[in-house]
Amino acid sequence: MIRSPLMTVMTDAVMKASRSLKRDFGEVENLQVSRKGPGDFVSAADRKAEKILREALEKARPGYGLVMEEEGVVEGTDTSHRWHIDPLDGTTNFLHGLPQFAISVGLERDGQIVAGVIYDPAKDELFIAERGKGAYLNNRRIRVAARNDLADAVVGCGLPHIGRGDHGLFLRETAAVMGNVGGMRRFGAASLDLAYVACGRFDAYWERGLNSWDIAAGILMIREAGGFISDADGGSDPLTKGSVACGNEIMHRELLRLLKKAKG
Ligand code: IPD
Numbered sequence: 001m002i003r004s005p006l007m008t009v010m011t012d013a014v015m016k017a018s019r020s021l022k023r024d025f026g027e028v029e030n031l032q033v034s035r036k037g038p039g040d041f042v043s044a045a046d047r048k049a050e051k052i053l054r055e056a057l058e059k060a061r062p063g064y065g066l067v068m069e070e071e072g073v074v075e076g077t078d079t080s081h082r083w084h085i086d087p088l089d090g091t092t093n094f095l096h097g098l099p100q101f102a103i104s105v106g107l108e109r110d111g112q113i114v115a116g117v118i119y120d121p122a123k124d125e126l127f128i129a130e131r132g133k134g135a136y137l138n139n140r141r142i143r144v145a146a147r148n149d150l151a152d153a154v155v156g157c158g159l160p161h162i163g164r165g166d167h168g169l170f171l172r173e174t175a176a177v178m179g180n181v182g183g184m185r186r187f188g189a190a191s192l193d194l195a196y197v198a199c200g201r202f203d204a205y206w207e208r209g210l211n212s213w214d215i216a217a218g219i220l221m222i223r224e225a226g227g228f229i230s231d232a233d234g235g236s237d238p239l240t241k242g243s244v245a246c247g248n249e250i251m252h253r254e255l256l257r258l259l260k261k262a263k264g
């Protein structure tokens with residue numbers, strides 16, 4: 001596949017930041033045993049990766065706005081374009097030495113996501129998508145799984161934790177879903193959960209309480225892989241709503257049916 005100039009800009013920025021993240025991930029293991037733990041070190045790694053991404057993207061596309069997890073929103077002079085950047089998605093995994101984390105960058109143009117890159121440095125897996133041009137994993141075209149029986153489906157989800165999310169609703173939703181599916185997973189990096197649906201590893205996935213930087217790239221990845229995605233209540237703007245439900249057409253519909261039942 002030939003990469004467009006835009007995709008080259010995005011992948012170059014992401015690969016540059018990933019080198020820094022990967023080096024720091026190597027250090028985290030040593031810090032696990034220290035009394036202070038790796039907390040401060042990981043926040044520094046996160047900010048460092050974001051700085052690399054910001055500098056590279058601003059250099060290549062001056063004037064674009066930025067929505068960043070760490071540094072917040074920067075309005076651009078070009079009001080049509082905004083990057084949504086998560087320099088380290090899966091911080092808890094990273095902090096614990098679990099190799100399931102990613103960098104996620106999505107580009108919004110006039111309210112629509114037009115390009116997305118999700119990179120998993122630990123597995124060297126690069127997921128890319130451009131609007132109208134399909135989705136790819138390490139240069140191979142990807143598609144959502146064709147399975148359409150819930151009983152065989154592996155369904156990813158997010159999990160609320162201390163101080164985060166509606167625990168009661170999640171328990172009702174999980175009860176509704178787990179009784180009908182082949183298996184459930186909580187891997188801990190929303191961008192990769194979306195990428196896994198896009199490449200058919202997960203049949204479906206839902207999560208609430210997310211931000212635009214977690215899901216911008218992944219939303220496009222799902223659509224370009226032939227999948228369906230909405231917010232967790234079936235609404236058409238998951239990016240703004242900060243929740244997702246996705247899968248192939250049938251899995252998406254079935255998942256929404258179960259989630260609706262759980263909400264009552
Ligand atoms: C988190 C991860 C996680 C999801 C959380 C997100 P972070 O992002 O994507 O899977 O369950 O809601 O906040 O904080 O590691 O960038």
Ligand code: CA
Nearest residue numbers: 069086088089
């Ligand atoms: Ca993050």
Ligand code: CA
Nearest residue numbers: 086089090214
């Ligand atoms: Ca995140």
